[in-house]
Amino acid sequence: MTEMTYRQALNETLRAELKRDENVYLIGEEIGVFEGSYKITAGLLKEFGPKRVVDTPISEEGFTGVAIGSAMLGLRPVVEIMTINFSLIAIDQIVNHAAKIRTMFGGEVSVPIVIRTPGGGGQQLAATHSQNLEVWYAHIPGLKVVAPSNPADAKALLTAAIRDDDPVLFLENLGLYNLKGDVPDGEQVGEIGTAAIAKEGTDITVVSYSRGVVTALEVAKEFAEKGVSVEVVDLRSLRPLDRNTICESVRKTSRAVIFEDDLLSYGIGAEISATIGEGAFDWLDAPVRRVAGAEVPLPYAKPLERAAMPDAADLTKVINETLAASAFKGDQNV
Amino acid sequence: MTEMTYRQALNETLRAELKRDENVYLIGEEIGVFEGSYKITAGLLKEFGPKRVVDTPISEEGFTGVAIGSAMLGLRPVVEIMTINFSLIAIDQIVNHAAKIRTMFGGEVSVPIVIRTPGGGGQQLAATHSQNLEVWYAHIPGLKVVAPSNPADAKALLTAAIRDDDPVLFLENLGLYNLKGDVPDGEQVGEIGTAAIAKEGTDITVVSYSRGVVTALEVAKEFAEKGVSVEVVDLRSLRPLDRNTICESVRKTSRAVIFEDDLLSYGIGAEISATIGEGAFDWLDAPVRRVAGAEVPLPYAKPLERAAMPDAADLTKVINETLAASAFKGDQNV
Amino acid sequence: MADTQRPTGAKGSAKQKGESAKALRGYYEQMVLVREFELRASEMYARAKVGGYCHLNLGEEATVVGLMAALKATDYLFMGYRDHGYALMRGLGAGPVMAELFGKATGVVGGYGGSMHMFDLERRTMGGYGIVGGQIPPATGAAFAINYRSKAGKSADAVMCILGDGTTNIGAFHESLNLAGLWKLPIVYVITNNRLGMGTPVELSTAEPDLYKRGSSYRIPGTRVDGHDPVVVRDAALAALEQARVERQPVILELMMYRLKGHSVVDPARYRSKEDTEEAQANDPVPAFRNKLVKSKVLDEKAADAIHDAAEKIVNEAVEFADSSPDPEISEMFKRVYATQVPNMPDRFPGDPVVVMS
Amino acid sequence: MADTQRPTGAKGSAKQKGESAKALRGYYEQMVLVREFELRASEMYARAKVGGYCHLNLGEEATVVGLMAALKATDYLFMGYRDHGYALMRGLGAGPVMAELFGKATGVVGGYGGSMHMFDLERRTMGGYGIVGGQIPPATGAAFAINYRSKAGKSADAVMCILGDGTTNIGAFHESLNLAGLWKLPIVYVITNNRLGMGTPVELSTAEPDLYKRGSSYRIPGTRVDGHDPVVVRDAALAALEQARVERQPVILELMMYRLKGHSVVDPARYRSKEDTEEAQANDPVPAFRNKLVKSKVLDEKAADAIHDAAEKIVNEAVEFADSSPDPEISEMFKRVYATQVPNMPDRFPGDPVVVMS
Ligand SMILES: Cc1ncc(C[n+]2csc(CCOP(=O)(O)OP(=O)(O)O)c2C)c(N)n1
Ligand SMILES: Cc1ncc(C[n+]2csc(CCOP(=O)(O)OP(=O)(O)O)c2C)c(N)n1
Ligand SMILES: [Mg+2]
Numbered sequence A, B: 001m002t003e004m005t006y007r008q009a010l011n012e013t014l015r016a017e018l019k020r021d022e023n024v025y026l027i028g029e030e031i032g033v034f035e036g037s038y039k040i041t042a043g044l045l046k047e048f049g050p051k052r053v054v055d056t057p058i059s060e061e062g063f064t065g066v067a068i069g070s071a072m073l074g075l076r077p078v079v080e081i082m083t084i085n086f087s088l089i090a091i092d093q094i095v096n097h098a099a100k101i102r103t104m105f106g107g108e109v110s111v112p113i114v115i116r117t118p119g120g121g122g123q124q125l126a127a128t129h130s131q132n133l134e135v136w137y138a139h140i141p142g143l144k145v146v147a148p149s150n151p152a153d154a155k156a157l158l159t160a161a162i163r164d165d166d167p168v169l170f171l172e173n174l175g176l177y178n179l180k181g182d183v184p185d186g187e188q189v190g191e192i193g194t195a196a197i198a199k200e201g202t203d204i205t206v207v208s209y210s211r212g213v214v215t216a217l218e219v220a221k222e223f224a225e226k227g228v229s230v231e232v233v234d235l236r237s238l239r240p241l242d243r244n245t246i247c248e249s250v251r252k253t254s255r256a257v258i259f260e261d262d263l264l265s266y267g268i269g270a271e272i273s274a275t276i277g278e279g280a281f282d283w284l285d286a287p288v289r290r291v292a293g294a295e296v297p298l299p300y301a302k303p304l305e306r307a308a309m310p311d312a313a314d315l316t317k318v319i320n321e322t323l324a325a326s327a328f329k330g331d332q333n334v
Numbered sequence C, D: 001m002a003d004t005q006r007p008t009g010a011k012g013s014a015k016q017k018g019e020s021a022k023a024l025r026g027y028y029e030q031m032v033l034v035r036e037f038e039l040r041a042s043e044m045y046a047r048a049k050v051g052g053y054c055h056l057n058l059g060e061e062a063t064v065v066g067l068m069a070a071l072k073a074t075d076y077l078f079m080g081y082r083d084h085g086y087a088l089m090r091g092l093g094a095g096p097v098m099a100e101l102f103g104k105a106t107g108v109v110g111g112y113g114g115s116m117h118m119f120d121l122e123r124r125t126m127g128g129y130g131i132v133g134g135q136i137p138p139a140t141g142a143a144f145a146i147n148y149r150s151k152a153g154k155s156a157d158a159v160m161c162i163l164g165d166g167t168t169n170i171g172a173f174h175e176s177l178n179l180a181g182l183w184k185l186p187i188v189y190v191i192t193n194n195r196l197g198m199g200t201p202v203e204l205s206t207a208e209p210d211l212y213k214r215g216s217s218y219r220i221p222g223t224r225v226d227g228h229d230p231v232v233v234r235d236a237a238l239a240a241l242e243q244a245r246v247e248r249q250p251v252i253l254e255l256m257m258y259r260l261k262g263h264s265v266v267d268p269a270r271y272r273s274k275e276d277t278e279e280a281q282a283n284d285p286v287p288a289f290r291n292k293l294v295k296s297k298v299l300d301e302k303a304a305d306a307i308h309d310a311a312e313k314i315v316n317e318a319v320e321f322a323d324s325s326p327d328p329e330i331s332e333m334f335k336r337v338y339a340t341q342v343p344n345m346p347d348r349f350p351g352d353p354v355v356v357m358s
């Protein structure tokens, strides 16, 4: 175990995989000389040289497609798209090509590419630089989408993603890069497709992913002090989605709230709520509620940004409302 | 009232709006000389000339952005993107620009643009030409998204979309163009943002939109003969979403099935199911089920395509399962 | 035809001397096979044996044959959706190609792709793509992979990327040219200029109708030659590929031709003028090459007819093969989607329950 | 500095004669205002009065002033995210621009946009955009609208679109050039070549580092001039705008300059060589223009200092204005999103119930 930040976990994992496999290379804007907009690739150009760490022009569609074509020939590119907002320019290559090439060609070829990209608002970057569009990718067959919430999962899932033969969208978050956590030493190959119980509980289930899990765990701790036992489910993988872990938790707690950084309508939480409605219907004591972003292009001014983004207070309020709606009595559970 | 096809309704509406307002113009690939890939714009170049009906090169991002900029100066472009699959190339302009420009600039300017585009599979066009990606756009604040299911709504909602000062994605479907229906004569300005009860019923609610409504109505008719009264809700508008109409229907019938042409995970139906779970929880007698596309890039071969797409048989099966799950006795309702 | 669209560079007649009769006959046999195959494909479409979109190489035969004569089996080929002829020349087989059109399990990709998506990894035929320009960045990436792994040289691998005139207006083309030029990638961008993108003539789709000059914003050289003579096309392609292999210099090769029929089999092309259509017919490369070979005594009429009969026979057998082949197994559909299986795969048919718990 | 990046065309010194002292003094006043404003903005960022990204025009002052001197109030301006100076020159006001950086209700767009999104419809300043290249298609569309509504001529409107060197590699730039060239739109694409896109030098981002030549794939002419002299820039811009107005000929204008500081205020630019940084400092346009005017007796040192003091005063007042301005009203947030209200608007704060029924 070593304590490190989410950023360090990513950096060390990239280094280890570059060392392990000659076919692995990194490609993206400003990842070499500039060491990455968010410094995830710091030091890697110096260590591995320009062949393995490829700085590109500002051509998201072009270099993402280049990565795809090189993967069809057996290379294993790890693409950095500076933020998920810019992935829109590359999305035809990601969704109409990377995701479909295998099926469209009868399963004869695979596209082992990883696309690392951070989402998330909260830095006053305004409307075009603050989005959480992971739900778009999570909808697409042929893609896998992971969204680790802590340094240990970041390491394990990035390793798994690089070794996976399918295109994997690896979702990061600007708000997580400095998060510290214990990370197991040595090689760690995580499992794509399964959720984790981030904290066990008996009274109510909070489902979240990526940065949202951090807030959910804080809130769960506060409720614990009030005698309310909150279980936190960390989705980790948005596609495939581990529906059984979610439903098992809700069958146990009989109450659920979803906490998501993205926007409410047609967001990640909609699928989670629908899943619970189908898989835990007879167990539910109250409607499944969603705590999500206000549906506005995120404004720049701090007070507006804060009002539009979901936070611990919002989650706390909705947990309380959900407990009340199901006539929850703390003492029954003590 | 005049009976006409969905295609004719669109064509006549475009003609009427071009006549009404000098600022309205059409722009897209092959809409003039070629008269439209699906002949929606037939005759309009001849009637209005190349200034009002603008053929473009194959540059979706470019001409969509051109339409946006012209709209900021007060023109009212109606863009045709040949199919929704190609909208991915223009999506940065649609989502990062058209949808955000107003808010990002403090509400000082609007972008009165309509993007007409058909989705849908079933023509053996294979993986890259058979998608239903409306859920992506329905997720985006700043956009409005409508998806009419019949010629009359096509006319009324296209008129409303062209006169609306916000960017509107107008979803069509390859499978609807030849659908016939009665269309009220004269100017008809529909209302964006409200759903319709396409058929009244008391036993179970089927929620659908666009082409799915046609299938839902067929199935409803068959059930009627068996003494089961199916109510069909036609969403019409995906953004804004008329949650109250959906929930009122389910509060009445206490059962719901969603029928959608798109893919299941994180699809339109997820939001509908989540909405019902929140707005009709105490009224539901059975889990809300979704009938949606299999999660594969759609294969070319007919038997595979048929197996992957949701149809009347699938809907019938799930309605029956839902009735059974809630111990429904036909006679109670006769 | 606009002046800008007249072929420059090598003309057909010139180069013939020095070609072995055998080679010329071979090219003619291949052109005829492509022609016969495409005519039959369109007939099968009319009979509803083939579905979806179906774009034919009619008028492109000399180009298809010349390009594929220049491309080594070890080179990589990326195409648009107008890909039947290329697939035949790359050895995917008339039977499997026809079976793919029929959507059968014996098709080149098992019926999953259809007309637009011919593919064969072994034969380094990296696929036909349906999104205009979509093949260009991956093709450029294949050249990147060649660079990554091997040195330049006469025997080095190269990539050929086929695209149409209308496709030169999409951003992906330009981003790819810039990357290829910047990184010195071994790739030849072949523009099959049939003067039309669906109904749009080149003059109305581009501000630079001399398409071979469209690399000038990236210091990428281009040449334009007549696409109606397989030898001319072959030689131009060989020169371009050589530059790519040896100098790692990306190149544009523009080939001038006509689209003999509509954009796809369902397009009557009413938007085309009588003159235009007549000019196209008058330039049909197949009879033209036949006459040339007959005049130069490489073929006599009898031999030429025999070549047609042989091609017809191959196509007949292809149709029989396709027709008698089984449909793909529905039960296998989900297996084609992902290469690496993980837990909770969303393998579900419409109407199946979403959550299944023990 | 790579040779390719040396300015060609008109050099600074040449053009000065014939300029009125008043005009030259005015340009200097404006350059100093931009400089003072940007230095203060970065100071305010350090004091956490400003958030988000903050890209400055330091080194670009002569270009900002020269371009805006050429652009008529009735012309349309589209920009990237490096837009403060342009906003000041277009008359948006130091107070409202600073207030926008502070995220205040009195900001040019009420605090909704911040540094990257200066906008003023009345002043035809159509916005700063944060997506690289995102402004180019809409700018081209503004030129389309001008064409749609009015005839060409000396008094016709035109569009100026500002973009950086690194931005010339994005597909949207190329698609836009093709459309503008094909449709003959009245637009000038101004490339502010400060030799870097974040940490990437021009030679490593493009296959054609002579950026003024990047219109050659679209028959769009280009010129490159020194961006350090407002008069040179103004004259080049006037000529380009004239071509756009009168001939409806889109034009590229490349202006050579240096980025004096990091990409944004938070970038220490450690990746830059000592020589590079020194060369940039040595070419600082503000002292250079001051010296030129002092030498040519347009200014004496005292007058020059007075100009600095006046600019400082304006900026001080701008900061006071911004600081004392109110925050935007949270209750108004949803009103800014849609222009046409319809039923069932999703106006909901996090944690609000999703379904509210009577
Ligand atoms: C991105 C995208 N836009 C539009 C289309 C529809 N489309 C298919 S082929 C075609 C014309 C292409 O013309 P060209 O490049 O000249 O190739 P050709 O068909 O003449 O061989 C168009 C517009 C598409 N498939 N993809
Ligand atoms: C599509 C997109 N990709 C990447 C970025 C991140 N980014 C912001 S500015 C910039 C560099 C732009 O350089 P240049 O065009 O030279 O303008 P300059 O900053 O030098 O004025 C990059 C890569 C972005 N904002 N948008
Ligand atoms: Mg063509």
Ligand SMILES: [Mg+2]
Binding pocket: D164, D165, D166, D192, D193, D194, D195, D196, D197, D198
């Ligand atoms: Mg720059």
